[in-house]
Amino acid sequence: MVNRIGSQMDQYLVASDFLKNIVENGNTLDDQTYSSLCSLLQDDAHVIEAFELAKSGTVSQVYPLEGNEEAIGLDMLTHPERKKEAQLAKETGQYTIAGPFELVQGGTGVLLFDPVYTKASDGNKQFWGFSLLVLNWDKFIEKLNLDSLETAGYHYQVWKHNMSTDEDVAITQCNDVNLEFALEVACDVPNDTWYVEISPHNGWISNLILWGYFFFASALAALVSFGYWQFEQQRYKDMVYAKKRLCFCPHCDRRHWNRNEPGLPLNCHSLLPQKNRSHLCVISRQRLKKQISKADVSFWQKTMI
Secondary structure, three states: OHHHHHHHHHHHHHHHHHHHHHHHOOOOOOHHHHHHHHHHHOOOOOOEEEEEEEEOOEEEEEEOOOOOHHHOOOEOOOOOOOHHHHHHHHHHOOOEEEEEEEOOOOOEEEEEEEEEEEEOOOOOEEEEEEEEEEEEHHHHHHHHOOHHHHHOOEEEEEEEEEOOOOEEEEEEEOOOOOOOOOEEEEEEEOOEEEEEEEEEOOOOOOHHHHHHHHHHHHHHHHHHHHHHHHHHHHHHHHHHHHHHHEEEOOOOOOEEEOOOOOOOOOOHHHHOOHHHHHHHHHOOHHHHHHHOOHHHHHHHHHHOO
């Protein structure tokens, strides 16, 4: 939608630039020539409600004249509702949009100020005035086809900061505005910024997706809980098994790992050669390790407490 606003503005600016270039090249447009050119530039939908030339900022020529007589002689640089945008266009050399507001000739519209500069006798640029377009606001909005957003299930609002009143004003909006959790996008136009806010009727995430996320999270939590329970159960079984296997040797009064089946008496003598079994209790720990095979030593180190 932001691109649509920009391209629509550029489309009408072509007509204004055509008249601007004629004046900047030093040509003088009489009323008849000006009316003939404007009639050729008129768009089919009549979004452009009037063409105006404002020499030194004061409107001097209008097409069509009928219905727009009140605009003749209007000084854009001093008019309370036009002067800020007009002065900004003059100083920056960029076209500037003013409005929407009530037009002196009646109805609601926006003004597109396109500053015109000519060469002075010393070769420097000098301000000549404005090539102005009066856009019918309702037709302009209709061409943007914003109603399709509402049909598609979106709330929307386009707003800007009014330089004349220093307030934020809605340029256009849907019938039932509800912009909770709205997405805001800035649309840059020369010397101004329009803001487009849009929000789906049912929010950005549908209830179906929310329920899907809920069930997925619940299943994941259940799976993790079950895995942890299984781990703790196995850990408990290992502890019980270990307690059954760890016994005190009656010969050396030390706790050893019972390699026999649970319930059978501990017989750590079987770890030693036959000739040394009777001397188990007097054999030092270091000597005992030397007499046990390497595999048994490793097992003894891991299990002995």
